[in-house]
Amino acid sequence: MNPTYDFSGRTAFVTGAARGMGLATATGFAESGAAVAMVDRDPKELQAAVEKLTDAGYKALAITCDVTDEDQIKQAVERTVAEFGSLDMAFNNAGIQADATELADISLDDFDQMQSINLRGVFACMKYQLIQMRKQGSGAIVNNSSLGGFVGVPGRATYHAAKHGVHGLIKTAGLDYAAQGIRVNGVAPGIIDTPMVSDMKNAEEGVIEDMMRDVPIKRLGQAEEVAAAALWLCSDAASFVVGHVIAVDGGYVAR
Numbered sequence: 001m002n003p004t005y006d007f008s009g010r011t012a013f014v015t016g017a018a019r020g021m022g023l024a025t026a027t028g029f030a031e032s033g034a035a036v037a038m039v040d041r042d043p044k045e046l047q048a049a050v051e052k053l054t055d056a057g058y059k060a061l062a063i064t065c066d067v068t069d070e071d072q073i074k075q076a077v078e079r080t081v082a083e084f085g086s087l088d089m090a091f092n093n094a095g096i097q098a099d100a101t102e103l104a105d106i107s108l109d110d111f112d113q114m115q116s117i118n119l120r121g122v123f124a125c126m127k128y129q130l131i132q133m134r135k136q137g138s139g140a141i142v143n144n145s146s147l148g149g150f151v152g153v154p155g156r157a158t159y160h161a162a163k164h165g166v167h168g169l170i171k172t173a174g175l176d177y178a179a180q181g182i183r184v185n186g187v188a189p190g191i192i193d194t195p196m197v198s199d200m201k202n203a204e205e206g207v208i209e210d211m212m213r214d215v216p217i218k219r220l221g222q223a224e225e226v227a228a229a230a231l232w233l234c235s236d237a238a239s240f241v242v243g244h245v246i247a248v249d250g251g252y253v254a255r
C-alpha cells in the first residue's frame with residue numbers, strides 16, 4: 001500500500017514498470033491521480049500490469065520500449081506527451097543484475113551490456129525527459145539506484161560501476177536543472193523482494209542469505225517501501241530536495 005499524494009493533472013513516466021519496484025511505483029502514481037506511462041521491454045507482462053490499473057479505473061498507458069534504444073526512448077517520451085499533455089514526473093528504474101564474477105573474469109561485452117541498460121539507459125531516458133521538462137520549466141526525476149551506488153560488493157563490479165555512475169548523473173543533472181524548476185534525485189534500495197531477487201536466489205545458491213547478514217533490519221524490503229520514497233521525492237513535499245539519493249535499505253549503508 002503506497003501513501004497517496006494529489007498528483008491529479010500530472011503525468012508520470014516509469015521504466016521497468018511491468019513488475020517489481022517499477023510496477024509498485026507506477027501503481028502509487030496512479031493511485032495518487034497521475035496519468036502513468038508504463039514503459040518496459042516485456043510487452044506481455046507490461047500489458048497485464050497496465051490492464052490491472054486501467055480495469056481499476058486508473059489512467060495508464062503501455063509503451064513497449066527497450067531503454068538501450070535511443071529512438072525507442074525518444075518515441076516513448078513523445079507518445080506520453082502526445083497522449084497526456086505533459087511529462088511531470090519520471091522514475092528511471094529499468095535495470096538488470098548479473099551473476100557474481102570477479103573482475104578479471106568479466107568480459108568487456110558483459111560490462112557493456114550492464115552499462116547499456118543500468119547506466120546509458122538511465123542517461124538516455126533522462127535526456128529526453130529533460131528536453132520536455134525544460135520546455136515546461138517544471139518536473140521531477142527520480143532514478144532508481146541501489147546500495148551498489150554507495151558501496152562495493154565482491155563480484156559485482158559491472159553493476160556497482162553502473163549504479164555509482166547513476167549517482168553521478170543525479171548530482172550533475174540536479175545542479176544543471178535546479179534553477180529551471182526541475183528536481184533530479186534518486187533512491188538506493190537495499191535487498192528488495194522482487195522478481196529480480198527471486199531470480200538471483202535461483203541462479204546463485206545462498207547469495208541472498210549471505211547478503212542478508214549485513215542488513216540491520218533483518219528482513220527483505222518491499223517494493224512499496226521504495227515506491228513510497230520515490231513518490232515523496234516527486235511530490236511538492238520534497239520541493240527543496242535536489243541531487244540527493246535516499247537509501248531505502250533497512251540500514252545496509254549506515255553500517
Ligand SMILES: NC(=O)c1ccc[n+]([C@@H]2O[C@H](COP(=O)([O-])OP(=O)(O)OC[C@H]3O[C@@H](n4cnc5c(N)ncnc54)[C@H](O)[C@@H]3O)[C@@H](O)[C@H]2O)c1
Binds near residue numbers: 065067121191197
Ligand atoms: N531487487 C533489489 O533487491 C534491488 C536492489 C537495489 C536496486 N535494484 C534496482 O531496482 C530496479 C528495479 O529492480 P527490480 O528488483 O524491481 O527488478 P525486476 O527484475 O523485478 O524488474 C525490472 C523490470 O525492468 C525491465 N527491464 C529490464 N531491462 C530493460 C530494458 N533494457 N528496457 C526496458 N525495460 C527493461 C524488466 O522487463 C522488468 O519488468 C533496477 O534498476 C535494479 O537494479 C533492485
